[in-house]
Amino acid sequence: MYSEKVMDHFMNPRNVGEIPDADGVFQVGNPVCGDIMKIYLKIKDGIIVDAKFKTFGCGAAVATSSMATEMIKGKPIEEALKLTNKAVAEALDGLPATKMHCSVLAEEAVKGAIEDYYKKHGINKQVE
Amino acid sequence: MYSEKVMDHFMNPRNVGEIPDADGVFQVGNPVCGDIMKIYLKIKDGIIVDAKFKTFGCGAAVATSSMATEMIKGKPIEEALKLTNKAVAEALDGLPATKMHCSVLAEEAVKGAIEDYYKKHGINKQVE
Amino acid sequence: MEKIYLDNAATTPVKKEVLDEMMPYFSEKFGNASTLYSYGRESKKALDIARDRVAKALGADPAEIYFTSGGTESDNWAIKAAAYALREKGNHIITTSIEHHAVLHTCEYLKKQGFKITYLPVDEYGLVDVEEVKKAITDQTILISVMYANNEVGTIEPVAEIGEIAKERGILFHTDAVQAVGHIPVDVKKLNCDMLSLSAHKFYGPKGIGALYIRKGVKIHPYMHGGGQEKGRRAGTENIPAIVGLGKAIELATQNLNQSMEKLTFLRNKLINGLLNKIDHVKLNGHPEKRLPGNVNISVEYVEGESMLLSLDMKGICASSGSACTSGSLDPSHVLLAMGLPHELAHGSLRFSIGEQNTEEEIDYVIQVLPDIVARLREMSPLYEK
Amino acid sequence: MEKIYLDNAATTPVKKEVLDEMMPYFSEKFGNASTLYSYGRESKKALDIARDRVAKALGADPAEIYFTSGGTESDNWAIKAAAYALREKGNHIITTSIEHHAVLHTCEYLKKQGFKITYLPVDEYGLVDVEEVKKAITDQTILISVMYANNEVGTIEPVAEIGEIAKERGILFHTDAVQAVGHIPVDVKKLNCDMLSLSAHKFYGPKGIGALYIRKGVKIHPYMHGGGQEKGRRAGTENIPAIVGLGKAIELATQNLNQSMEKLTFLRNKLINGLLNKIDHVKLNGHPEKRLPGNVNISVEYVEGESMLLSLDMKGICASSGSACTSGSLDPSHVLLAMGLPHELAHGSLRFSIGEQNTEEEIDYVIQVLPDIVARLREMSPLYEK
Numbered sequence A, B: 001m002y003s004e005k006v007m008d009h010f011m012n013p014r015n016v017g018e019i020p021d022a023d024g025v026f027q028v029g030n031p032v033c034g035d036i037m038k039i040y041l042k043i044k045d046g047i048i049v050d051a052k053f054k055t056f057g058c059g060a061a062v063a064t065s066s067m068a069t070e071m072i073k074g075k076p077i078e079e080a081l082k083l084t085n086k087a088v089a090e091a092l093d094g095l096p097a098t099k100m101h102c103s104v105l106a107e108e109a110v111k112g113a114i115e116d117y118y119k120k121h122g123i124n125k126q127v128e
Numbered sequence C, D: 001m002e003k004i005y006l007d008n009a010a011t012t013p014v015k016k017e018v019l020d021e022m023m024p025y026f027s028e029k030f031g032n033a034s035t036l037y038s039y040g041r042e043s044k045k046a047l048d049i050a051r052d053r054v055a056k057a058l059g060a061d062p063a064e065i066y067f068t069s070g071g072t073e074s075d076n077w078a079i080k081a082a083a084y085a086l087r088e089k090g091n092h093i094i095t096t097s098i099e100h101h102a103v104l105h106t107c108e109y110l111k112k113q114g115f116k117i118t119y120l121p122v123d124e125y126g127l128v129d130v131e132e133v134k135k136a137i138t139d140q141t142i143l144i145s146v147m148y149a150n151n152e153v154g155t156i157e158p159v160a161e162i163g164e165i166a167k168e169r170g171i172l173f174h175t176d177a178v179q180a181v182g183h184i185p186v187d188v189k190k191l192n193c194d195m196l197s198l199s200a201h202k203f204y205g206p207k208g209i210g211a212l213y214i215r216k217g218v219k220i221h222p223y224m225h226g227g228g229q230e231k232g233r234r235a236g237t238e239n240i241p242a243i244v245g246l247g248k249a250i251e252l253a254t255q256n257l258n259q260s261m262e263k264l265t266f267l268r269n270k271l272i273n274g275l276l277n278k279i280d281h282v283k284l285n286g287h288p289e290k291r292l293p294g295n296v297n298i299s300v301e302y303v304e305g306e307s308m309l310l311s312l313d314m315k316g317i318c319a320s321s322g323s324a325c326t327s328g329s330l331d332p333s334h335v336l337l338a339m340g341l342p343h344e345l346a347h348g349s350l351r352f353s354i355g356e357q358n359t360e361e362e363i364d365y366v367i368q369v370l371p372d373i374v375a376r377l378r379e380m381s382p383l384y385e386k
């Protein structure tokens, strides 16, 4: 049911872990629902220099965490904010229809982490 | 579904035909129901010396006509009157449950023909 | 003795190519299609391919195909679930007096639940009159169910026209196409139907598998409640080998359709003409042209159907009297009676249903053998006067 | 890579001996069992033999066995047809909160039709309390349906006692024995049941075939209306190859029952002990003794079920999380929740269901592989603190 790319990112996830002195951190989901995604960002001069994640969830949740962190690493914040769940799913060669919501988690977690960075650093910007 | 004996009596029925100067004749059934059995008897000195039949009906109807006429031929009337449909069916090595009513036709036809003989010959007996 | 099988409307043998495709799914690729792991994924793929093939054969979308356990379930589902789903809207169902029992007995059951059923009459050929359909419609009518082709006499009904009327009036339209699929062209769009029943064992697929086409947007209840299979509309572990067989069988049947129709029509006409010429007091039942390519149904006066069947069987010929479900029972065919045949003639009816595997020699043999059988039985019959 | 199949509760491969017996009925002895001629007679004989075998395995009379398209149909039939047949008498149905969806969703459907349903609770082991059954009975109660063995956690319910109560109170009693038949002794007399559902593909028979036992004298409606098959109680052309397969499979399973129970219980206990010893924060779900011989169900803290399944699949191991019908869906198992498991643990559950074909080496391999998988996934989990 999953593409080879999803299975690759599930079995060999990129960027697993925590960033102790992260500039932005955000957790979405809920163990009661069976999924939690937590994303850590290191940001320097408006560029995401490092991204890491921890995920409790299904294969798609792990794979989208891995792919989403890959896609934003090295990118300016503005570009990371344009990351959509559809783009993540496409980069993984697609997700089953019942698993699209897992990619939404990834988009939300990235945006949340950037918002957290704005807040922590007193930047008066809004993430919509 | 039919025993070999039924099939034998169906394919090679004994006593098919009419007796033009029969002493007793009786027809049961109805073409609308899909079955008619007509039995002819020749009776001498209280003995059934000949029996013939014509039947429009299923395989069981033909076979029971054949077997019933065989069973009464050469017998005194009193014995023929004791012929039951069960005996006919047994003599044929059994009939399927849904086909027992066909053997009832044979019993009725034999009794009817004997009654007809009594009537025609002014014999004051009752067939029950 | 070689058997000559002429009861293809009752059921057909599974074709070798079909069985070959089914085989791996019994013991090797046996996984449950609803599971994640590789065994299940193979089953899921096979399921998708079969669904595509069925959809293609009917001119439908794969998402409109639901697998069932056969024609009976498809009919029960379509009719009951539509009736229950639309109960608020009305309680009137229109069908015909010549439907298969899977439709008729379902309607009788619904009648006991308070629904009103109109059984449309047919003419002497078994044809439904489109005007009668129009007349029968009331503001309470929620469903029309008319079979595409009759299983006993082979008459092909004006389904597309009836579907057109149903569409205009906003009434659901179901057709039992169990005898049509694989035998004549079937296109759900052209037939204007909302639901269509089919069954694999009527076209060289396995028994115990069928499908219900449900047009997108049509809301009926599920009939099997349980697991989430078939998008939650038909629960039960998917019968993958059988579904694969259905898919292959319908593909083969559709590919060869023109050829097989031509061949069967030729054999059919030969058999009809042969029997009508060689036996007196015989009558063809059903429409002479609007007729399934493989169906021959005759009534033979003065003799009873079962005794002809038995005699044919002794000669190695398998046929049927009326329909498989009523032979063995004692009632004459409801279809023949609805066509106005007197009971005695209905009792003397025979159906030969020709299939792709039959040959011209076999037909010749039947034409040769039946007259003697009839003569012998008439000899025994108290009704026959030479 | 060799596959290790440990999802036998979802479905099993068809055994060679079973498939061998089925084979002639697809393309050679393919006749419709309801017909007269020799083809049909062969099918009829095969049908009778299979019915005898099923009856013998259950301690029933052949006349009490009705073939269906599987466990789902048997459950739907038993429950809906009993409910509709007894509507005049009452409108209350008692079942449990851990039934298969084939029972639960059927009851939910009946609820919409005005029936009242009591879902009995279970204890932490998934056991129904017989006293609760007594308490739930009202003068409106017409049907009790309690499964014999649970498909997810393997717990075996006190069905005989519940049946006894039902009998005393004159209430119909149905048991879904789909997971029990072929795996533990099943005797309809000892179980005091009026109806019992089974499905062949759970014990090395084919998919798409099952049976409903209906005790003599029990009057429920037919569920499939149509032809006169199965004494008019279940219409539809008989699926002879599958019925033959069911007959053979149940015979084999019953013959080998003690042996296979012993073997499976040994492997099961080895797997349970191995996993509980080698992984911390793991819990066995279901009853430790009143348990299907082949069922292992564990909850692993801090990791999610599907990710364990996928990882096992990459190692060639096929297992399941909860039941096949809910994996792939997003809801945690209703069975585990009913047993009081918190959602997070229910999401982290795994079921291994062992079958006759599994070996001790395979069990050892799972015990070796799963700890690493769990460790890797916990490494990724934001919930896990070493």
Ligand SMILES: Cc1ncc(COP(=O)(O)O)c(C=O)c1O
Residues within 6 Å of the ligand: C009, C069, C070, C071, C072, C073, C075, C100, C102, C147, C149, C150, C151, C176, C178, C179, C199, C200, C201, C208, C210, D235, D236, D237
């Ligand atoms: C017209 C028609 N409808 C329905 C059915 C029932 O199909 P099945 O026997 O596959 O349930 C049949 C055949 O038996 C049929 O000929």
Ligand SMILES: Cc1ncc(COP(=O)(O)O)c(C=O)c1O
Residues within 6 Å of the ligand: C235, C236, C237, D009, D069, D070, D071, D072, D073, D075, D100, D102, D147, D149, D150, D151, D176, D177, D178, D179, D199, D200, D201, D208, D210
């Ligand atoms: C307890 C139980 N009941 C019913 C069913 C349904 O059986 P089937 O899939 O054969 O319809 C299953 C298995 O899926 C089951 O485990």
Ligand code: FES
Residues within 6 Å of the ligand: A034, A035, A057, A058, A059, A060, A061, A099, A101, A102, D330
């Ligand atoms: S995280 Fe919920 S199913 Fe993927």
Ligand code: FES
Residues within 6 Å of the ligand: B034, B035, B057, B058, B059, B060, B061, B099, B101, B102, C330
């Ligand atoms: S005479 Fe009526 S079925 Fe035999």
